[in-house]
Amino acid sequence: MTQFQTDDRVRPLKLNFAERIQNRLKKMAAPGEEDVEPPSSIPKLVHQVFLDALEERATDVHIDPEKDFLCVRFRIDGILRDVALIPSRHAAQFMGHIKSLVDINPTPALKPVYGSTVYTIEDNEIYLRVTCAPTIQGEKISIRVLEPKRMRYSLEELGLNPDQKEMIDGWLENMNGMVLVSGATGSGKTTSLYALLHELKRLNRSVITIEDPVEYRIEGVSQMQVNEARGITFSEAVRTMLRLDPDFLMVGEMRDRASAEAALAASATGKVLLSSLHSRDAAGTVTTLRNLGIHDYEIIAALELVISQRLIRRLCDKCRKQIETPSEDKRWLEAIGIDAPKESWTGVGCEYCRDTGYRGRIGLFEIWKVDEAANHSILKRSDEKSLRAALRKSGTPTLLEDGLAKAAEGITSIQELRRVSSYGFGITHH
């Protein structure tokens, strides 16, 4: 067995790409000439990794240093999987080539460094955002792979049900105030914001965005990138944008006091504002705004609609089927006070889904129209828990309820809801 063979950690994937990367590695070093691999093979290997990442719909590629090799991992539908091991003696060249693509100095970095580029694969242009960071095991690289062609621009495709779509359409007809998309990291907030921008564009409104960084370019929308090093801070960018007299502003993310205050200041001038922030559910958004130093009276003056979301894996269309609900799913449902269905959907696993039972992801949504009653309780300094209880009483479906509806339809599985809930789903049910 040569050291290029797929090892146990990689084998369970049964993925084509792991094999192809391995084949390329084998070609680089035929038996007996392990030390004379041509350096020209490294760029081909790196290209193969990106080609496979694209084909397997990976959103991120990680290159992790381990004792005798680099482990290449893909994040597919939110889950990281080992795909290939690259022997240490190729490590420096392999890392170096990736860094050279994004103009990062190839010598090992002593502090985190970033770079990005447009990379062409066949007819596809993809954006690569590379982060290199020193770790105690050695240098680690992670690469965000953005593929504009794959971007979903319609709100329906994101997974909104008809009632939820209607709430958003209602706002679009009579736009004012601030709309926040909230969720955890990797919950698809950016995708939703971009889908909203596309709706606004269709309405022929002037839209300007401030992003850090600009993830996708949208035709007909002016996008500005925050660049602290060049003095373009969030507040500076907002001031500039307001002078351009847009109908709408989008501030990519309120991630600190400065960006939140800048966004609120824009909203206070009467402009319609879209933004995103980190929170576990709709009610949690108020807590996040408070923690960012925004006063309650500013929140109620601006906040119109909160779109809270979470991504879950979709069952594979080709192999999903109904089975008797497994006892662990039943126990979980009962523990959160929900009657378990007799039968439920599962993914058996097939070639199309690479034996995972899932392919692609869809959003779960909780949409909160911040009305008079909500404003009143925010002003009364109600905490997150009471805001959440009030929201339930008003009949707004929770992320969990949206998830259960999608599981009943066979779009996802109860097992997947259970998995996601263990990452702090924010779906405690009362």
Ligand SMILES: [Zn+2]
């Ligand atoms: Zn399948």
